[in-house]
Amino acid sequence: VAKIDYPEPILELIAQLKRLPGIGPRSAERIAIWLLGSQSAAAVQLSAALATAVDAVTTCQECGFFSTRGNPCVICAAPGRDASVVCVVEQATDVLPLERTGAFKGHYHTLRGRISPLENIGPEDLRLEHLYGRIRRGGIREVILAVGSDVEGEATANYIAEALRAMKVAVSRIAQGLPAGGGLESADELTLFRALQGRRTL
Ligand SMILES: [Zn+2]
Numbered sequence: 001v002a003k004i005d006y007p008e009p010i011l012e013l014i015a016q017l018k019r020l021p022g023i024g025p026r027s028a029e030r031i032a033i034w035l036l037g038s039q040s041a042a043a044v045q046l047s048a049a050l051a052t053a054v055d056a057v058t059t060c061q062e063c064g065f066f067s068t069r070g071n072p073c074v075i076c077a078a079p080g081r082d083a084s085v086v087c088v089v090e091q092a093t094d095v096l097p098l099e100r101t102g103a104f105k106g107h108y109h110t111l112r113g114r115i116s117p118l119e120n121i122g123p124e125d126l127r128l129e130h131l132y133g134r135i136r137r138g139g140i141r142e143v144i145l146a147v148g149s150d151v152e153g154e155a156t157a158n159y160i161a162e163a164l165r166a167m168k169v170a171v172s173r174i175a176q177g178l179p180a181g182g183g184l185e186s187a188d189e190l191t192l193f194r195a196l197q198g199r200r201t202l
Helices: 008-018 025-036 040-056 092-101 128-136 151-164 189-197
Strands: 057-059 066-068 082-089 106-110 142-145 170-173
Touching: 008 025, 025 040, 040 057, 082 092, 082 128, 092 106, 092 189, 106 128, 106 142, 128 151, 142 151, 151 170
Parallel strands: 082 106, 082 142, 142 170
Antiparallel strands: 057 066
């Protein structure tokens, strides 16, 4: 006897929703049914917003923050920001918590990861060559390392500080006091503000 289930398009929708972070099978089913129910306008809007975002959003060629296709990000494009100071972060999502502190008016560089021997991530997997290139082009006088304060973050900061030693650029590290094992995303504004203000030269 054939098992009775939802029609194939619904099963496919549930399968796609299940792939999203934090969405289990029960939630996927509930969301799919909700989307296909009386709020169908919401489903069409969601689908349009998703298609637009996927098409339009990319990462800034220079710093790696989010931008729209063909354009530098709002930070790199902003006049009046200090391009001579570059804050190095692990992920693009670390930029906004730093921006919210209001304590930093320079530019950024996103590594897209950090050195982690356990996860087989080495320096060559990070956007480091691009950072060296930016420094070699000139105009950068200070690099602030705002990577996490856990073991991997520490290893990443030490590696970059060592690599930049031969280049004519000051290297500093934001002060300790960030949540243990956490990225910048989980740090509150005041902690981040103090961490930026209290940065120490490496
Ligand atoms: Zn940018």
